[in-house]
Amino acid sequence: MIKVKDLSYSFPQKDLYNKISFELNKGQHCAFIGSRGIGKTTLLDMILNPNKYMFKGSIEIEDSLRTGYVSQFYDVDKSSNLSVFEYIASDFIKLEKALIKIGQEMATSSNLESLLEEYQSTRDAFESLSGDDYENLINKKLNLSNLSHIKNSTLSSVSGGEFKLIQVIKVMISLSDFIIMDEPDVFLDFENLNSLKNLINSYKGTLLVVTHNRYLLNHCFDKIIHLENTDLEEFDGNYIDYNFSLLEGKIELQELAHIDTEEIKRNDLLIKKFQAAAERNTEASIGAHVNSRVKIQERLLARRVKEPFININRPLMAFPTPPIDDKDAIVLKVSDLTLSFEDVLLENINFDLKRGEKLVIIGPNGSGKTTLLEELYKNANPAITFEEGVKVGYLSQLKKERLDEKSSVNEVFFDYGFKTYDEIKNHLLAYGFDEDLGSQQISSLSGGEKNILQLAKLSYNKTHILLLDEPTSHLDTYSQISLEKAIEDYKGAIVMVSHDFYSIINCMDYVLLIEDKTIRKITMKKFKKMIYKNHFDRDYLEIEQKKKDLEIKIEMALSENNFELAKVLCEDLRDVIKEFL
Numbered sequence: 001m002i003k004v005k006d007l008s009y010s011f012p013q014k015d016l017y018n019k020i021s022f023e024l025n026k027g028q029h030c031a032f033i034g035s036r037g038i039g040k041t042t043l044l045d046m047i048l049n050p051n052k053y054m055f056k057g058s059i060e061i062e063d064s065l066r067t068g069y070v071s072q073f074y075d076v077d078k079s080s081n082l083s084v085f086e087y088i089a090s091d092f093i094k095l096e097k098a099l100i101k102i103g104q105e106m107a108t109s110s111n112l113e114s115l116l117e118e119y120q121s122t123r124d125a126f127e128s129l130s131g132d133d134y135e136n137l138i139n140k141k142l143n144l145s146n147l148s149h150i151k152n153s154t155l156s157s158v159s160g161g162e163f164k165l166i167q168v169i170k171v172m173i174s175l176s177d178f179i180i181m182d183e184p185d186v187f188l189d190f191e192n193l194n195s196l197k198n199l200i201n202s203y204k205g206t207l208l209v210v211t212h213n214r215y216l217l218n219h220c221f222d223k224i225i226h227l228e229n230t231d232l233e234e235f236d237g238n239y240i241d242y243n244f245s246l247l248e249g250k251i252e253l254q255e256l257a258h259i260d261t262e263e264i265k266r267n268d269l270l271i272k273k274f275q276a277a278a279e280r281n282t283e284a285s286i287g288a289h290v291n292s293r294v295k296i297q298e299r300l301l302a303r304r305v306k307e308p309f310i311n312i313n314r315p316l317m318a319f320p321t322p323p324i325d326d327k328d329a330i331v332l333k334v335s336d337l338t339l340s341f342e343d344v345l346l347e348n349i350n351f352d353l354k355r356g357e358k359l360v361i362i363g364p365n366g367s368g369k370t371t372l373l374e375e376l377y378k379n380a381n382p383a384i385t386f387e388e389g390v391k392v393g394y395l396s397q398l399k400k401e402r403l404d405e406k407s408s409v410n411e412v413f414f415d416y417g418f419k420t421y422d423e424i425k426n427h428l429l430a431y432g433f434d435e436d437l438g439s440q441q442i443s444s445l446s447g448g449e450k451n452i453l454q455l456a457k458l459s460y461n462k463t464h465i466l467l468l469d470e471p472t473s474h475l476d477t478y479s480q481i482s483l484e485k486a487i488e489d490y491k492g493a494i495v496m497v498s499h500d501f502y503s504i505i506n507c508m509d510y511v512l513l514i515e516d517k518t519i520r521k522i523t524m525k526k527f528k529k530m531i532y533k534n535h536f537d538r539d540y541l542e543i544e545q546k547k548k549d550l551e552i553k554i555e556m557a558l559s560e561n562n563f564e565l566a567k568v569l570c571e572d573l574r575d576v577i578k579e580f581l
Helices: 041-050 084-088 090-106 111-128 131-145 160-173 190-202 214-219 239-280 284-302 369-378 410-414 420-429 448-456 477-489 503-508 526-536 540-559 561-577
Strands: 002-010 015-024 029-034 056-061 068-069 178-182 207-210 223-227 233-236 329-339 344-353 357-361 385-387 392-395 465-469 493-497 510-515 518-523
Touching: 002 041, 015 041, 015 223, 015 493, 015 510, 029 041, 029 214, 041 056, 056 190, 068 160, 068 284, 084 160, 090 131, 090 561, 111 131, 131 160, 131 190, 131 329, 160 178, 160 190, 190 214, 190 477, 214 239, 214 477, 214 503, 223 239, 233 239, 239 284, 239 493, 239 518, 239 561, 329 369, 329 493, 344 369, 344 477, 344 493, 344 518, 357 369, 357 465, 357 503, 369 392, 369 465, 369 493, 392 448, 410 420, 410 448, 410 540, 448 477, 477 503, 493 503, 503 526, 518 526, 526 540
Parallel strands: 029 207, 029 223, 068 178, 178 207, 357 493, 357 510, 392 465, 465 493
Antiparallel strands: 002 015, 002 056, 223 233, 329 344, 329 385, 510 518
16 A cells, blocks of 8 residues: 655755665554654655655555544644534535535526536545444444543533544544554543554554554554664564564674674784784785785675664663752642632642652543643742752643744753853763754754753753653653653652653652542552553553563663673563563
């Protein structure tokens, strides 16, 4: 259905693709993965709108293919009076009204021939969408995604997460043969994420989905395409198997590359030794030795094993803290807090936060989590009390608090307090960015790059408390793991809003659960039990954690060129993966 062959494309500031190729066949559900800023969204747009771009190679798309698209960004139209059902069914309702109107005109018109042609073409369009059964189709999708209860609600009343699912349903109901989705999981709560999984798995057509969500990757796809460092790998199979095969191949290739590199180094030393001798002695035999070794070096370099495909510059995140004296001191106290936005969102909120304590706020989309975090940061409410002298850092997902899209990266960081270009460059290098990033405009960066830049800003000043609103959003899995390590190592206190199972389980101490407009504090053990009951199979998260720990150990062994240990750990990883079955 889709064939991309030898595609090369560059932006003025960097190369994106170098002769990449892949195919998508009918019915495949393909996950499109890769680091932040690597060109995933651009490639989706090239497939949707190939005439917009000047590229080398080819993008072949089946002529009769009906393509649907789900963007990573959607805003609910708060002025809309349409019901959820009417919005999803709008294409069908429009055709129905057209058929009724033509029928009425036929009753009074003498020009029946043109009206019959118009009626037939409209009827064909309606039938091509299975229009006679559209209400049943929509009801099935709403039921599958646990949204039946909002079928007759106005579109303006739904949450952002619900609206994202509504968009997915609307595109699927249009009977597209091929759907492209760009990070459809961003900001979805646990319930809606599970609904998205069900919708993806119910779809019979072909899917190409950009996602970094480990839960979806593990449960929804039978093909992987992986873009990295202008190169692309294609894998027919699920994500868990792909990840394992990638690691196995990396061990083998890195070992061979290491052997070649060592041999090239030894030969280079011999060349330099003979060249030094030739300078002291003009005998022809010594010159011949030099020429012979140079030719050997050329052959070694020509047949040198290529470094492993995936060699990712992972961000080294860290959040420093000032010296901490009393570890049991309460740094934040919330007493009988009530928040309203048109209607009451939260009421009678009470909780304490100790030094070094890490709390996560969990609740449905639209329940007031971001509003609560913003209120804490403002610190203008008498119900909120911070310990005197406490410094607070805030990562926001609100547009007004994000990076200035019109500014360059350097301008943003100078405004934040950085003193020199070198200081900015060195700070960003640690976060996995190229040294020329500073001159780029914020608007040219990907969602993941913008989020890491916000985290890089946050890490510049020492803070006692971090307020983090969906910090893993738009981050690739490698950056997510780096962030988890930084949160785990942080000595201060954290209040975080997140829907990421893995970050919560790996990093947090307690859960603040929003229910019925109030909050109750529960232990991580109780939270895990609740999550298992509603979302996961038995021991899923523990198996996933064992898998991640082994992958990190393998990476560490490879960084030290300890290939024997890496192979032993890889066999242990194979056994852990079997537990998923």
